[in-house]
Amino acid sequence: xxxxxxxxxxxxxxxxxxxxxxxxxxxxxxxxxxxxxxxxxxxxxxxxxxxxxxxxxxxxxxxxxxxxxxxxxxxxxxxxxxxxxxxxxxxxxxxxxxxxxxxxxxxxxxxxxxxxxxxxxxxxxxxxxxxxxxxxxxxxxxxxxxxxxxxxxxxxxxxxx
Amino acid sequence: xxxxxxxxxxxxxxxxxxxxxxxxxxxxxxxxxxxxxxxxxxxxxxxxxxxxxxxxxxxxxxxxxxxxxxxxxxxxxxxxxxxxxxxxxxxxxxxxxxxxxxxxxxxxxxxxxxxxxxxxxxxxxxxxxxxxxxxxxxxxxxxxxxxxxxxxxxxxxxxxxxxxxxxxxxxxxxxxxxxxxxxxxxxxxxxxxxxxxxxxxxxxxxxxxxxxxxxxxxxxxxxxxxxxxxxxxxxxxxxxxxxxxxxxxxxxxxxxxxxxxxxxxxxxxxxxxxxxxxxxxxxxxxxxxxxxxxxxxxxxxxxxxxxxxxxxxxxxxxxxxxxxxxxxxxxxxxxxxxxxxxxxxxxxxxxxxxxxxxxxxxxxxxxxxxxxxxxxxxxxxxxxxxxxxxxxxxxxxxxxxxxxxxxxxxxxxxxxxxxxxxxxxxxxxxxxxxxxxxxxxxxxxxxxxxxxxxxxxxxxxxxxxxxxxxxxxxxxxxxxxxxxxxxxxxxxxxxxxxxxxxxxxxxxxxxxxxxxxxxxxxxxxxxxxxxxxxxxxxxxxxxxxxxxxxxxxxxxxxxxxxxxxxxxxxxxxxxxxxxxxxxxxxxxxxxxxxxxxxxxxxxxxxxxxxxxxxxxxx
Ligand SMILES: Cc1cc2nc3c(=O)[nH]c(=O)nc-3n(C[C@H](O)[C@H](O)[C@H](O)COP(=O)(O)O)c2cc1C
Numbered sequence: 001x002x003x004x005x006x007x008x009x010x011x012x013x014x015x016x017x018x019x020x021x022x023x024x025x026x027x028x029x030x031x032x033x034x035x036x037x038x039x040x041x042x043x044x045x046x047x048x049x050x051x052x053x054x055x056x057x058x059x060x061x062x063x064x065x066x067x068x069x070x071x072x073x074x075x076x077x078x079x080x081x082x083x084x085x086x087x088x089x090x091x092x093x094x095x096x097x098x099x100x101x102x103x104x105x106x107x108x109x110x111x112x113x114x115x116x117x118x119x120x121x122x123x124x125x126x127x128x129x130x131x132x133x134x135x136x137x138x139x140x141x142x143x144x145x146x147x148x149x150x151x152x153x154x155x156x157x158x159x160x161x
Numbered sequence: 162x163x164x165x166x167x168x169x170x171x172x173x174x175x176x177x178x179x180x181x182x183x184x185x186x187x188x189x190x191x192x193x194x195x196x197x198x199x200x201x202x203x204x205x206x207x208x209x210x211x212x213x214x215x216x217x218x219x220x221x222x223x224x225x226x227x228x229x230x231x232x233x234x235x236x237x238x239x240x241x242x243x244x245x246x247x248x249x250x251x252x253x254x255x256x257x258x259x260x261x262x263x264x265x266x267x268x269x270x271x272x273x274x275x276x277x278x279x280x281x282x283x284x285x286x287x288x289x290x291x292x293x294x295x296x297x298x299x300x301x302x303x304x305x306x307x308x309x310x311x312x313x314x315x316x317x318x319x320x321x322x323x324x325x326x327x328x329x330x331x332x333x334x335x336x337x338x339x340x341x342x343x344x345x346x347x348x349x350x351x352x353x354x355x356x357x358x359x360x361x362x363x364x365x366x367x368x369x370x371x372x373x374x375x376x377x378x379x380x381x382x383x384x385x386x387x388x389x390x391x392x393x394x395x396x397x398x399x400x401x402x403x404x405x406x407x408x409x410x411x412x413x414x415x416x417x418x419x420x421x422x423x424x425x426x427x428x429x430x431x432x433x434x435x436x437x438x439x440x441x442x443x444x445x446x447x448x449x450x451x452x453x454x455x456x457x458x459x460x461x462x463x464x465x466x467x468x469x470x471x472x473x474x475x476x477x478x479x480x481x482x483x484x485x486x487x488x489x490x491x492x493x494x495x496x497x498x499x500x501x502x503x504x505x506x507x508x509x510x511x512x513x514x515x516x517x518x519x520x521x522x523x524x525x526x527x528x529x530x531x532x533x534x535x536x537x538x539x540x541x542x543x544x545x546x547x548x549x550x551x552x553x554x555x556x557x558x559x560x561x562x563x564x565x566x567x568x569x570x571x572x573x574x575x576x577x578x579x580x581x582x583x584x585x586x587x588x589x590x591x592x593x594x595x596x597x598x599x600x601x602x603x604x605x606x607x608x609x610x611x612x613x614x615x616x617x618x619x620x621x622x623x624x625x626x627x628x629x630x631x632x633x634x635x636x637x638x639x640x641x642x643x644x645x646x647x648x649x650x651x652x653x654x655x656x657x658x659x660x661x662x663x664x665x666x667x668x669x670x671x672x673x674x675x676x677x678x679x680x681x682x683x684x685x686x687x688x689x690x691x692x693x694x695x696x697x698x699x700x701x702x703x704x705x706x707x708x709x710x711x712x713x714x715x716x717x718x719x720x721x722x723x724x725x726x727x728x729x730x731x732x733x734x735x736x737x738x739x740x741x742x743x744x745x746x747x748x749x750x751x752x753x754x755x756x757x758x759x760x761x762x763x764x765x766x767x768x769x770x771x772x773x774x775x776x777x778x779x
Contacts, residue, residue: 020445089447089468139484140447140469143491147445151492 334380446491460506
């Protein structure tokens, strides 16, 4: 659907994919921590960045990177037995990355020990939606975030820009 | 030797053998097996009654009866406590009691033969318990199958029904004697019959289950949608013998789903036929449907627009606000409404009212939205506004004209009356006819005065008199006005300097210009200083912005200006109660100038004079 990379070398395209899904059964702190560790390792290996939101079985994720990498990754993730009802919201080219690495935000049952975990955020401490995103994409992330965490978590600040 | 051998064999037999002799049933021969059964206490020659051991008294009684009757008896599965072990553990024996008789047929004793049948007995008891349990389960299954709101059935490989639950009879209204095999196919809706028979035949011949829907005739003759599901029961691998299944009525669900499908299709058709942008969004706020008109208007497909891409269509300055508002509305469930410019496929922005509302249908809450093109209305409103402004101005012009005309005509009338008074006092009339004539002239003048009063009302209706503009020569208009003011000029002994060289012409309404000049000049004459002859300077020039302006300067009484309030036509009146009638004139001047888009400025010093400057246009 979208133009593929021109070739190996200088010009290389970047896409982002956003989806929402439901966990098949609630993910425990341990499950989430495990996922965080695995994703941080594998994603940095493939220059994939993004963010994952989790709360009460609701999942939303944004991944950004080379479409040749993230499209197969998305296929793999969507077949992962830990969640179902995977609904892709967008897959489109972007000018630049909006997330510096790969992170996750959720409410751990046992908050102790998570504070220092790399790539982890309490939902209330999530940085505002990056303003490198277009207004349409920022709105998408804000809606996704609101859908996962509810309207009470502070909404993004960049839309006021 | 033979006897010896026989004894050995009998002793080691795996069945218990013993002889009991005489009416007292004294122990005779007791082999090993019998000894262990009886617990080993079997002293030869002693009566059994004294050494019953594990045997119960009832068996002893039976033995005595067998002895006296001479009729053999077999006690089947006789329970015997296991000697020397747990008192609850039992051993089961078939005990044969055979009377021993001498050659005369006289009873001599009993032959006891005991075979251990514990294994068989336990198996039998288990089988019995199982049978009980099976009956219980069977009863439960029967209750379930016969009370569940569905028809259950079993059918064999040849397609013959083995079992059909009573619900079939209730549903179809067939008598209990009905031949299910013959009648069931006839109750299937003719349009579905062939398909159903083919599908179930195919499933049976391939040894698989089935799952399909069809219409089945109910007792009242109505065809109801049912769902038939069955699974094969295999006895040998790959060789199903029976299919067990259930038929469930799904009519209402199906009708509902059908109605929903149809409703949705109709709504879509409607939405697609309307020349409006119609869309729906999920509860989370992601747009999942745009109607056809949206694609026509935007030139973008639903795919290209995406779940939030609509915001890109708005004027860039309005995007962030609209996005923020939408996120808030999705959170709170409030209606969304706004007036936005939306880009058309050709790049033109048109005004739209975007409205959305959250409604709940069978699938939960969803958003329904519409963007209504109000651009034409918006433009029409602008045109109307312009026309309205123009009309309002014209109206003011007319208004002004009424005042101006009546006011302007007052002066010549005033002159006329003055002249007439002069004439009356200086001339002498002898003819009484002439006195009447004078009265008539006086009356005529009074009448003219009244007519002038009414003019205001009369002229208001004559809109064609609204002052048209033309290029006017300031010099000549000013001279005309001064001519009309000749009497006042003389009275004030005024010197008038007229200098219009810097801007000799003006495009204006003639009557309006006359009115302005008339009022400013008569004002200057009216407020002349009693101690010195009046000196009035009229000049026309260009302002810094290149627009014409008119200055009228006098050396009269002057006034105190309050703050920066600018010219106030009431000031003269208040400050010089001795001089009447300046208010209306200045009011008119101000209205005329305002209505033409200019303004009036005034500078004044008490006892020195006043300067009015008319900026004709801004
Ligand atoms: C909600 C969710 C998000 C995931 N995100 C990622 C991800 O960003 N990167 C990744 O490598 N694996 C992710 N996974 C895990 C993959 O589905 C997969 O289990 C993992 O990549 C291991 O794959 P492998 O067994 O082929 O190595 C995710 C799984 C779930 C359930």
